[in-house]
Amino acid sequence: MSEFLDTAAERYHPGLSVDCVIFGFHENELKVLLLKMKHTAKWALPGGFVEKQEHMDKAAIRVLEKRTGLADIFLQQFHTFGDPARHDHEMDLELFKQSGRDPVKDHWFLQRFITVGYYALIEFSKANPRPDDISEACEWKSIDQLPAMILDHRKILEKALDTLRFQINYQPIGHKLLPVKFTMPELQKLYETILGKELDRRNFQRKMLAYGILKDLGERRKGGAHKAPYLYSFDVKKYNAALKIGLKGSW
Amino acid sequence: MSEFLDTAAERYHPGLSVDCVIFGFHENELKVLLLKMKHTAKWALPGGFVEKQEHMDKAAIRVLEKRTGLADIFLQQFHTFGDPARHDHEMDLELFKQSGRDPVKDHWFLQRFITVGYYALIEFSKANPRPDDISEACEWKSIDQLPAMILDHRKILEKALDTLRFQINYQPIGHKLLPVKFTMPELQKLYETILGKELDRRNFQRKMLAYGILKDLGERRKGGAHKAPYLYSFDVKKYNAALKIGLKGSW
DNA sequence: AAATTAATGTGTGATATTGACGCAATGTAA
DNA sequence: TTACATTGCGTCAATATCACACATTAATTT
Known part of the structure; x- marks a missing residue:
């Protein structure tokens, strides 16, 4: 020092x-x-x-x-x-x-x-x-x-979170924060956490898939206590293209 | 100096x-x-x-x-x-x-x-x-x-414009840039200029009125070469309340 | 091994929003 | 008075959103 x-x-x-x-x-x-x-x-x-x-x-x-x-x-x-x-x-x-x-x-x-x-x-x-x-x-x-x-620093952190929330449709949130392979419920949880509110499971999935930015890997994540969810990956090219104009939709 | x-x-x-x-x-x-x-x-x-x-x-x-x-x-x-x-x-x-x-x-x-x-x-x-x-x-x-x-400075200006465009649904653009009384075509022109694209006159009006943030003053702006448009004012209270959650809608 | 449980996958209908128009009304200029 | 550009108001199909129902599945329990 x-x-x-x-x-x-x-x-x-x-x-x-x-x-x-x-x-x-x-x-x-x-x-x-x-x-x-x-x-x-x-x-x-x-x-x-x-x-x-x-x-x-x-x-x-x-x-x-x-x-x-x-x-x-x-x-x-x-x-x-x-x-x-x-x-x-x-x-x-x-x-x-x-x-x-x-x-x-x-x-x-x-x-x-x-x-x-x-x-x-x-x-x-x-x-x-x-x-x-x-x-x-x-x-x-x-x-x-x-x-x-x-x-x-607390105030700075809050401001960062506000910004992240505000830019959620324009930043590669999922791609940067999640591992390469992830499940739909995981992706949803991420969005829910950032937005600070719960989303309907079925509507979320439909919307996400409609963007055409996910690749269905065909595999399932076994080991959980219940029905095994599918694994997805981002189609990075399409994801970035979609982010440029913004993922349309209000959460 | x-x-x-x-x-x-x-x-x-x-x-x-x-x-x-x-x-x-x-x-x-x-x-x-x-x-x-x-x-x-x-x-x-x-x-x-x-x-x-x-x-x-x-x-x-x-x-x-x-x-x-x-x-x-x-x-x-x-x-x-x-x-x-x-x-x-x-x-x-x-x-x-x-x-x-x-x-x-x-x-x-x-x-x-x-x-x-x-x-x-x-x-x-x-x-x-x-x-x-x-x-x-x-x-x-x-x-x-x-x-x-x-x-x-040119780059700084461009960045400001990008930001303004990005925040258009969350900032009191109209209220701060226009005079107290203004017409719908004027408001539309403002949005078109910021967004850099043309909007449909009728859909724009419908959407704006639906927000419930405008007060119809009943008067018309005479003097123009054609049909006189109505004058509006912002209902500042409602406007600010609407901006907090963002004017929903994609332009 | 079958039943239970708590998730996940898929679908459906009511409602709201969007986008692309048609048409009548109106103020000025010819 | 007529022509004309612009404004006010309305329609309709396509799309998106919201709130659900129901079937499927993997581990756990019985």
Whole structure:
């Protein structure tokens, strides 16, 4: 941390950070990847700073790859948070002290920060969550059982979720969040979770199939306690073509 | 300009600007307010810097009020542009020279800038466009006859338009862009311009009326060369309520 | 091994929305 | 007065949505 504070002013763009809301889907629940910060009970969104001549999107990708071990992540910028009150100056001073130094006036780290929010959709099972230097844990948390979070991270997360909901007909939600093979009930659960409401099983299936973006694999997922559902895959080409004009239909 | 360069580093957040895409509707055309820059043939979006402890949204409002003379403007943040190549370092140096000074290394103004894009919807007839210090004109330009623009401003404008199109069912487009009283053909033209395609007159009317967000004023707009159309107003309360859940319907 | 259970697969009809038109009414200009 | 372009109102078939019923199936229970 101390070394970071020394070199940050040279390396990074002043007063600018990126924060990532990383979504995953597991056991019929929508989850986000959060970091448990050291020296506090609160959790944080994975974030980082933007190097002086680095593309902002690139900085977000860097953060994402570090935390998940994945490359080629689906990423979307959704909002920039520019309230001067969003940063907790007291907390910054605290971090400074913990690094064993006296707060320097006008230090790079102590100025006001703007943060750019990105959301990512990743396949849960492929990720390998890893904490960073300033955190002691990196875990998936269900979006309806979120722990206390630092600063305005809760607000950022909510905004990401709102955006995801709003763009549901224009983003490859299913393709990025589900494994290659999935069942119709799984796909439905995903939609229900994002939309926050239940859908009629039969109407959902009819509509999805009508889009013509699914490939019926013929196989069934055995092992469940009841009738085995069919497995599907996305026809990526048709899926992307359909998303360009938007999957029509109100949910 | 020279004075600005001296005090900027103290007053403003480093490497951060806001740019506004100000939309207006006039003579059946969607227009944007642009500034003609001094010493170059190119035009620019009205923009500005963010004061050190100022809310970013507030900075955008400040810019808007200065350029249009209007208060209480409808404003939406839509995207942040963080490509380091977006700024034209040569042009910055040129501006520096024109202020009669030698480029100082690492000067506040010469660093890399991130810009946050906002779009505004205003009632054309109420605005009083005024140029600022570094521009010699401030005019409305039709979106299908745009002049050459500096930096990535053209791209920013396109993105604003895409966003507007995307959010058309969730933003008070008509209410903010049209005068209090308007005719159905006018409202339709507005939608057609934003969507970039023609709509059936009769179906449009049926749908609009079905939303229940319009008040029929009973009056007609005389003076046109043909049958006089009725005048309408928005029922703001119902309009806003409808926008919350979105005006359902595909255009 | 048969019955039970709780899912899944398939289908159907009422209702609402959409898209593509027809036609009469109206204000100005010829 | 007539011609004409535009507006107001209406129709109808095609499509989409919504709310269900019923048959099928894989594991579990009896």
